[in-house]
Amino acid sequence: MxxxxxxxxxxxxxxxxxxxxxxxxxxxxxxxxxxxxxxxxxxxxxxxxxxxxxxxxxxxxxxxxxxxxxxxxxxxxxxxxxxxxxxxxxxxxxxxxxxxxxxxxxxxxxxxxxxxxxxxxxxxxxxxxxxxxxxxxxxxxxxxxxxxxxxxxxxxxxxxxxxxxxxxxxxxxxxxxxxxxxxSRDGAIEKALRLPYFAATAWYHKKLSADLQSRSLESLLEEVEKYTLDIFLPAVARGYSLPKADRERIVQQVAAYSALPIAVVEQNNLDISTSLFWKELRRGDGYTIGRLDSRYLGIDMREAGERPDYNAELTSxxxxxxxxxxxxxxxxxxxxxxxxxxxxxxxxxxxxxxxxxxxxxxxxxxxxxxxxxxxxxxxxxxxxxxxxxxxxxxxxxxxxxxxxxxxxxxxxxxxxxxxxxxxxxxxxxxxxxxxxxxxxxxxxxxxxx
Structure with a gap:
């Protein structure tokens, strides 16, 4: 009582x-x-x-x-x-x-x-x-x-x-x-630290390649966190000085972990904003995903664009x-x-x-x-x-x-x-x-x- x-x-x-x-x-x-x-x-x-x-x-x-x-x-x-x-x-x-x-x-x-x-x-x-x-x-x-x-x-x-x-x-x-x-986490730190969240959300929506999707979430994120700190963060910090071959490998790996198209990662210079991710991950299915909880789905007026029209989770x-x-x-x-x-x-x-x-x-x-x-x-x-x-x-x-x-x-x-x-x-x-x-x-x- x-x-x-x-x-x-x-x-x-x-x-x-x-x-x-x-x-x-x-x-x-x-x-x-x-x-x-x-x-x-x-x-x-x-x-x-x-x-x-x-x-x-x-x-x-x-x-x-x-x-x-x-x-x-x-x-x-x-x-x-x-x-x-x-x-x-x-x-x-x-x-x-x-x-x-x-x-x-x-x-x-x-x-x-x-x-x-x-x-x-x-x-x-x-x-x-x-x-x-x-x-x-x-x-x-x-x-x-x-x-x-x-x-x-x-x-x-x-x-x-x-x-x-x-x-x-x-x-x-x-x-x-x-x-x-x-x-403070401006610059390369801010850009790089998003990757484990991208991977977790892609895993939830079953958008990863078969080998990654079959992993437990915890096992996958342990790998992505290590990659983020040891490889991705230094690469982002290098900017245009990063050798071309290294850049190509990292673009491909970031695309694999985030389930985003290689072209999207490349065109954004490895700097994927969260708003673009919410719009892009399920664009092909006609949905956006939520900001505060990316399990939630939204429907925009246009599939084109770089950010969702509204926060699907908050309205729910x-x-x-x-x-x-x-x-x-x-x-x-x-x-x-x-x-x-x-x-x-x-x-x-x-x-x-x-x-x-x-x-x-x-x-x-x-x-x-x-x-x-x-x-x-x-x-x-x-x-x-x-x-x-x-x-x-x-x-x-x-x-x-x-x-x-x-x-x-x-x-x-x-x-x-x-x-x-x-x-x-x-x-x-x-x-x-x-x-x-x-x-x-x-x-x-x-x-x-």
Missing amino acids: YTAKAGTQPVWDEKGKILATVQYTYYTRDNITDLARRPLLISFNGGPGSASVWMELAYTGPKLLHIDDEGYPLQPYGVKDNPYSILDVADIIYVNPINTGYSRILDEKADRATFFGTNADIRYLAEWLNTFVTRHNRWSSPKYLIGESYGTTRVSGLALELQNAQWMYLNGVMLVSPTDLGI WLHSFTPAINHYFWNDLGYRTDVKYNMFGPVHPWDRSDDRTGLSLRQAMAANPYLHLMVQSGYFDGATDYFNAKYNMWQMDPSGKLASRMRFKAYKSGHMMYLRKDDLIQATNDIRQFINETLPKDNQAAKYE
Whole structure:
């Protein structure tokens, strides 16, 4: 049994004036007597400008979206009990930053820059969380942050901001489909790191040659990752200085791994954009593939062109999530309001300058021996792909001194890997295991030996 509370909590300025209100849903397991041993999971989604609906109704919470086993919409819309919820191991708060969900700016004169920027977002939410933890008597609880997509930028920055500005220390951070976390990858790196995602997606759509297609996905990607780092990346860096014979061999191999025509790889000088890949892979079948989850198919007005007309996966998700969250708040939670639930809210312009969130997370981990990291990625996510997520970890901690406190999990799905039932089961088990394994044992001191 559990208790669900949907509520709001203000955001104040330094003089105590209310500027805005942040809406949240707080789930607590009943009959817990020792909060000092009961973990609290603080959950954010991304955008920026996206509500927390996605993980609340389809991943960790006690209710589960009515969709099929692969994640596609079903009618009637709504939710059912989630037998895989991680409420057995942690209480959860889902937070909707300003202008997402039911959260809104209340003071018309409030400076939007207070809320809409990488570092501003982190600062006000850290203050907000301090108040929430105090009001709900959770200071003694082990604390975890989980963020999805841009939410990974948010929680990576929050790990250090909570620690340095609020003196609140964490046990774990979970990054679901992480962004670049402010870690630069321009030029050859950016171009080369896409190849493993291309290969994974081509494998899913059965577009590879027979010898590659017959391989397990994991075996194939191990080969493609090695090729990417050892051969493809140096070749891209060489540019026109790459010998002609070498260039021809690499064009052919990239075409083989990506299932794209040799001419397309050649004409683009080994620099295949993701948007072109989404348009090209199934062009001959009359379909495009999804950005955030490339298992999804779309239909464009014209088969010609270099990018799809729309995001096939996002329209599918909004189809099922939007009626479900509105019905859930009104009927199940009894949260009655005429304020529109913003699946995506107006938060632009968003100040992305001075994004050092990946390095902030590393610093928080270095300063807190209790703090662990888990990354979860879908092989078929073309927006925040799994190989770039690995690259984040390598560059956050190039010395490898924190590697024993980092773990990486991948799934045969996309950006929201939990929409696929098999991956929901595995991913929630991975969270459960992560929390259980990162809770300190009795009398285990936070220190380096």
